[in-house]
Structure formats: structure tokens, C-alpha cells
Amino acid sequence: MSRLLPFPIFPPQASTLAPRTDHLLYFLLAISGLMTVLIAGLILYFSIRYRRRPGNERATQVHGSNRLEIAWSVVPLGIFLFTYVWGASIYFWAYTPPTDALEVYGVGKQWMWKFQHLSGQREIDELHVPVARPVKVLLTSQDVIHSFSVPDFRVKQDAIPGRYTEAWFEATLPGTYHLFCAEYCGTLHSQMIGSVVAMEPAAFEQWLAGGVTASPAERGQKLFQSLGCNTCHRADALARGPDLTGLFGRQVHLQGGAVLKADEAYIRQSILDPAAEVVQGYEPIMPTFKGLVTEEGILDLIEYIKSLGTTERAGP
Secondary structure, eight states: OGGGSSSOSSOOOOBSHHHHHHHHHHHHHHHHHHHHHHHHHHHHHHHHHTOOBTTBOSOOOOOOOHHHHHHHHHHHHHHHHHHHHHHHHHHHHHTSOOTTOEEEEEEEETTEEEEEETTSOEEESEEEEETTSOEEEEEEESSSOEEEEEGGGTEEEEEOBTOOEEEEEOBOSOEEEEEEEOSOOSTTGGGOEEEEEEEOHHHHHHHHHTTOOOOHHHHHHHHHHHTTGGGTBOSSTTOSBOOOTTOBTOEEEBTTSOEEEOOHHHHHHHHHOTTSSOBTTSOSOOOOOTTTSOHHHHHHHHHHHHHTOBSSOOOO
């Protein structure tokens, strides 16, 4: 629609989600505009047609029409249900990332965005991604609620302290797109901006290969050892904590009989509040590492545990 006008009204459609969202918006605008014109026209018509005039001082009682009442009830209901199904299908599609999506970790903090690729590349206020490939960003916050928003992709997802959320998109056009924090997060909220750089796959692979020092899993292994985690989490008779090999994606049995899946959120809580969910057969002797490990360090530890083997790919 904006391409037909000399000035842009909507942001460019630079992702696979953008046209889906825009088409629903255009439909809602068209229905709303049509109903506005229809109601305004009827009001104008009735005000003229049935106006007060000599010889017609008293209104005439008009009996209702069952057909008319059924029509103006059923037709709007059908439109609302159609819109609901259409919107729900877009919602589920937008919040179900493909299993083969490129994974990136994102941490919001006052007032910047920090991104980490699984190959080891780290970025601040800039995220490089390939076009024509789904990208999943696992988000969290180091301090307050932030919101990862790329208007050209029609993507917006909150980054919440203590939780993991995820946003995914597939860029369709190479270019540099604005990245905003869409949630007021403090005095410098307006300066918490960045960019998403969508690149051709070959150019992205070339960029990804440059300047890599260590992957998150490698950094996580070093941190795991420096914190002394390997003295308890081991596979021999001296183990005082569960073996972490193949943990990610596995069903974990807790004291009290509860069962949950070992995903990113579970691993994070086990690091920061280990007494909250104690594995069956073990004592709650693990100390908390809250304040000792940064959000980036937690993500490194998660990737290291993933590298020990997975039962299945699981999301937060």
C-alpha cells in the first residue's frame, strides 16, 4: 500500500512475517473504514429521510424485522470469527520458530543490546543475520524489562529479567534495519537503539568466520571448571550432583515427584537458585551462583551443557 504513495506510511516488508501481518492489518482497516462509511451514511440518510416537518410531528411506530436483526448479528459474528482464525494462525506461526533456525543469544541491559552467536561472535547494538534463513533470538534481560523490536520485520518481543523469551524472523531483503527497545527502561531508553544487518548467505558466512576466538560452549567449559562445577557433576562414584551428559531436553525427576524438561530456563534456575528444584536422589548442597555469573556467563554454561549431548531440541 505504501508503495503507491509518494511517502511511506508503513515500514518496508523485510521479513516473511511482515506481509502476513500487513495483510491482516489492511483487512481490518478496510472493514473498519467500510463500517464507518456505512454507519455515517445511514445516520445522514435517516436524519434527512425521517426529519421533523409539518404534518409529521409524531414518530410512527416501526415494528422490528427478524430477518434484519438476524442479519446484523450473524454477518458481524462471521466477520469476527474469520478475523480471529486469521489472526490466530499468524500468531501461532509467528511464535513457532522452525527447528532449523539459526540460534543467537540476546541480552538487554541499560542501555544496550548484546548478542552472541554460537560460533563465538559477539556484537553490541548490532546483529548480523543471513537472508532467506530463519533466525531465532533467545532473549533475556540483565536488569529491567526491555523489548526487542524490529519494525521492518514486524517483530517485537519482551526481554524479561529471570526468564528466557524467544523471537524469530526470516529476513527477505539484504540491508540494515533499525532495532529499538520498545519498552521504557530508564532515563536513556530513547538511546537504546541498534541495527540488524541482513546479509547474503555467502557474505554472512565470511563475516561469521572473521575474528572468532572461542565459541560459547568453549567459554562455558572454562567457566564450568573455574567455578568448580566439575568436582560435583561427574559420572563416577564421587559425584555429589547429577551427571550433565545428555541433560538438555531430558525429563528430570525432582524431589517430591515432579517431572520437568531440562531446557534453558531450568538450567538457568539451577545455577541461580539450585534449591528450588532438586533432582531426585541428591541433596540440596549446591550453592547459588547468583551475582557471581553474568547473564552472558549463564548462556555460555547453557551452551556447554548442550554440547554434552541432547535428548531433543527444546525451547524455553
